[in-house]
Amino acid sequence: MAPTKSAIPAVDGWFTTDGSPTLLGSRCRTCGTYAFPREAHFCRNPDCDGQDFDEAPLSRRGHVWSYTDARYQPPPPYRAAEPYEPFCIAAVELAAEKMVVMGQVVPGIGVDDLSIGTEVELVTDVLYEDDDHRYLVWKWRPVAPGARSAEADDTGSADG
């Protein structure tokens, strides 16, 4: 692996990649409604005709609304590492924004390490890499992970 390979977001403008990354949503200047990914043209509130939005960094911490895992390799356009390692996905409630945002959970965390209500925070991690870049995505990480370390279930890479 080339040590000089640069890390870039897998999608432009959805999150920051600094030491304290945040998701970048939008906030309607008229009614205050948030959206993620960001809205640029229309407010989702049917009673608001706002068309001007501010970029809105979303809360870095939230609580798990629900969670699951992916025991089988998802189909393309997901780009899984070989061999495939199952991962968790969480839907996380953000109190200030009154919304739920999904994302993968960092590697090493299994479903037994998660509960509804678990406090998590946003980090960035590698989604996949090619010869030129490592591509970053946002992930959720428990603020105080359970004692149990993750044991990735070895269900192989069978086609679900």
Add this chain to the structure above:
Amino acid sequence: MADDKRVAVLGVGMHPWGKWGRNFVEYGLTAARAALADAGLAWRDVQFVSGADTIRNGYPGYVAGATFAQALGWTGARVASSYAACASGATAVAAARAQILAGLCDVALVVGADTTPKGFFAPVGGDRKDDPDWLRFHLMGATNPTYFALYARRRMELFGATENDFAAVKVKNARHGLANPNARYRAEVTIDDVLASPMVADPLRLLEICATSDGGAALVLTSTDFARRHAGGAGLVTIPAVSTVTPRFPQTVIEMPNFATDSAVSVEGGIGSGFRHSIAHAAYEEAGIGPEDVDVAEVYDLSSALELDWYEDIGLCKEGEAERLLRDGDTEVGGRIPVNPSGGLSCFGEAIPAQAIAQVCELVWQLRGRADGRQVEGARVGVTANQGLFGHGSSVIVTT
């Protein structure tokens, strides 16, 4: 019920579900001919063809109404094609019903059919970085079962659902489908079989997640006047209501294929009931009935756990009581309010544009007393419920 909102279902037909690997048009044609024969009508009697689209079978799938019309032989019939993901069939029914109720035609043919690839549904090809359906696979590896599993985990946490409850739904539906000649999977399974099947998306196992199938279904819908002239009034099966509602802001439950829910910050006071709850209730309201009038239901069991959500969402019980309904045997054939007597998606797998139409076919057979081996005795009112990706409600009331 307001008679003027009814259309008659004169004919129903299906091509058996399976993994046949043939062109979807063949399944649609088989179903259409069966429905016409069932109605005692000829293809030339059809004035309006309403196709439910498939997006995985090239251009003919996007113009399904015309594709089926051409396959049956051009007659000059008017045509429309609908796409609403899993709700496409109900949208096609709604289009045909509106034509009939507006007096624009007397006889309409509704057809949906699909040929599906193996494995997880993936988005259609190409790099589409502005399509949330493409992005959710690319950025999160979030498949359809991911979302089903999020809901299942919530049921366990909020209402004490157990792995056994989810498995028991599968066992029930497998038993229902045993005698259904159109079902793909016709084998009894036990709780142990289900719990021994591989975990796919915790807490959901392979036998609890609906497969993807090939299949076709069709309906012949007519005005009630035409039906009485053609077939007499006795035992007429009608559709008094079709719900194709969209969600109401703020949608606070995460839905496929989204990354996030709506934000509720701008909404004063409490948030109303969720989208799934609104789907059948809009149909009940249109029909002037309530859930207490329903004798049989066909709901979209994309997962075994999701069937329990539907019990509450279509009003068979209060929130949190679905497990009790299941454990008491109320939703089995022979129980108080049987759900998915056809065997449901559990026994069919999903043939997307055909599925909502197939739900109506089953209710028609039930109301005619012709659902051999799975008959709900004395059924007079049935309801279907289903939900399509990107905010498509689907619920059809069928009555005698």
